[in-house]
Amino acid sequence: MNVTTLPKPPRVGLVSLGCPKALVDSERIMTKLRADGYDMSPDYAGADVVLVNTCGFLDSAKEESLEAIGEAIAENGRVVVTGCMGKEAEVIRERFPDVLAVTGPQQYEEVVAAVHEAAPPVPSPFIDLVPEAGLKLTPRHYSYLKISEGCNHRCAFCIIPSIRGDLSSRRPDAILREAEKLVAAGTKELLVISQDTSAYGLDLKHAVYPLKDGSEVRAHMTDLAAKLGGLRTPEGETPWIRLHYVYPYPHVDRVIPLMAEGKVLPYLDIPFQHASPKVLKAMKRPANEAKVLERLHAWRALVPDIAIRSSFVVGFPGETEADFQYLLDWLQEAQLDRVGAFKFEPVQGAAANDLPNPVSDEEKYDRYERIMELSARISAEKLAAKVGSTIDVLIDRVDDQPSDERGPDLAHLDAPHPAHHHGVGATGRSKADAPEIDGEVHLRDAGGLQPGDFVRVRIEDSDEHDLYGVPL
Numbered sequence: 001m002n003v004t005t006l007p008k009p010p011r012v013g014l015v016s017l018g019c020p021k022a023l024v025d026s027e028r029i030m031t032k033l034r035a036d037g038y039d040m041s042p043d044y045a046g047a048d049v050v051l052v053n054t055c056g057f058l059d060s061a062k063e064e065s066l067e068a069i070g071e072a073i074a075e076n077g078r079v080v081v082t083g084c085m086g087k088e089a090e091v092i093r094e095r096f097p098d099v100l101a102v103t104g105p106q107q108y109e110e111v112v113a114a115v116h117e118a119a120p121p122v123p124s125p126f127i128d129l130v131p132e133a134g135l136k137l138t139p140r141h142y143s144y145l146k147i148s149e150g151c152n153h154r155c156a157f158c159i160i161p162s163i164r165g166d167l168s169s170r171r172p173d174a175i176l177r178e179a180e181k182l183v184a185a186g187t188k189e190l191l192v193i194s195q196d197t198s199a200y201g202l203d204l205k206h207a208v209y210p211l212k213d214g215s216e217v218r219a220h221m222t223d224l225a226a227k228l229g230g231l232r233t234p235e236g237e238t239p240w241i242r243l244h245y246v247y248p249y250p251h252v253d254r255v256i257p258l259m260a261e262g263k264v265l266p267y268l269d270i271p272f273q274h275a276s277p278k279v280l281k282a283m284k285r286p287a288n289e290a291k292v293l294e295r296l297h298a299w300r301a302l303v304p305d306i307a308i309r310s311s312f313v314v315g316f317p318g319e320t321e322a323d324f325q326y327l328l329d330w331l332q333e334a335q336l337d338r339v340g341a342f343k344f345e346p347v348q349g350a351a352a353n354d355l356p357n358p359v360s361d362e363e364k365y366d367r368y369e370r371i372m373e374l375s376a377r378i379s380a381e382k383l384a385a386k387v388g389s390t391i392d393v394l395i396d397r398v399d400d401q402p403s404d405e406r407g408p409d410l411a412h413l414d415a416p417h418p419a420h421h422h423g424v425g426a427t428g429r430s431k432a433d434a435p436e437i438d439g440e441v442h443l444r445d446a447g448g449l450q451p452g453d454f455v456r457v458r459i460e461d462s463d464e465h466d467l468y469g470v471p472l
């Protein structure tokens with residue numbers, strides 16, 4: 001049996017000097033790095049790279065910053081400098097020619113790029129929360145917000161608890177402060193991620209934390225989601241709040257009214273992984289006893305346009321043709337909007353490796369093809385039903401020239417459907433589409449739009465995964 005061995009995630013050490021603003025910058029950088037799969041190192045010795053966030057406000061603070069850089073160079077050697085002293089890059093480089101990169105305050109993208117270069121992230125579909133393309137710098141108009149680390153479950157195919165440990169939630173006040181900063185800096189969409197978002201706050205005993213505006217927040221998924229939904233962009237818009245990796249525990253029902261109120265996107269990413277009770281039991285999946293189909297119907301009754309995304313594993317040891325057919329029938333009934341599927345693969349250290357009755361590679365492949373075919377058909381039908389409607393779209397990319405000036409070879413890139421090649425096109429996403437993993441909305445005649453703009457779009461056409469339309 002081929003068992004996949006996982007690479008170790010790179011570790012970042014952080015020395016944060018300076019004012020509370022600098023600390024918020026550090027938090028924000030760490031959030032992105034954590035979302036990218038980096039581990040934090042509490043000491044110099046265990047770090048693959050050390051980030052020094054400096055202060056340059058007073059001479060004494062500058063001296064302290066230079067000392068901190070010197071110490072990091074001496075103790076570790078691989079150092080990236082950021083923060084206010086980064087404005088004086090020559091001073092730093094003169095004294096420490098070995099620093100790997102120097103960036104200034106609020107240059108999040110540059111710092112994260114420097115860390116990526118010094119200690120490249122190791123993409124792994126077995127442990128990553130962010131799609132591989134998301135490891136590249138996410139544009140400012142959307143950000144991943146990691147709310148906890150680790151997991152209390154022990155799914156048979158998963159090695160995350162042994163790598164990341166048990167659930168460890170971040171304080172809700174710290175998450176909200178960071179979310180506020182992100183939104184103030186141009187983020188229009190927050191993608192809430194963790195291994196198990198619905199378990200958020202369990203380890204904090206769902207304690208209540210005071211906020212600086214005099215209100216308070218409970219360390220609980222629904223309370224945190226409600227607070228996030230109360231944020232406003234500098235233009236007064238409500239940012240999109242998208243919840244990923246939510247298990248269907250009973251309390252998830254309480255997040256659905258927040259969708260009806262427009263505080264949270266009508267979107268749930270629930271990694272069901274299978275439908276057959278026998279396979280789910282063998283997988284040791286959490287919340288598998290819930291009557292999921294009935295709950296999906298109830299959610300759709302409250303929020304008719306809710307989009308449910310899920311992923312499934314096919315070919316888990318012991319999965320029979322009857323189990324697989326059960327999954328297909330269930331999917332047909334559940335009518336999920338977005339489906340990702342994986343062929344089971346043993347990962348070093350996973351309990352499932354020792355289970356009897358492995359499924360052959362041919363069967364896995366065949367089942368994978370069949371589940372993808374069914375989900376593409378369901379998706380195509382659901383998208384076709386949107387033709388003629390008007391929906392909200394968040395713009396991700398805008399073409400830099402009209403499609404008819406690109407020549408025949410380039411005309412398809414980011415362009416509207418071939419049937420409507422007119423003018424400058426743009427590509428965005430609807431509320432039902434998470435970046436990188438779901439579909440897109442391709443626009444024609446989109447001149448004047450910018451990435452990060454919200455627009456109303458009339459849908460004119462659809463295919464298996466994408467929509468095509470025109471801004472109103």
Ligand code: SF4
Nearest residue numbers: 151153155158160195
């Ligand atoms: S819920 Fe299961 S699959 Fe998800 S991280 Fe925890 S153990 Fe792994």
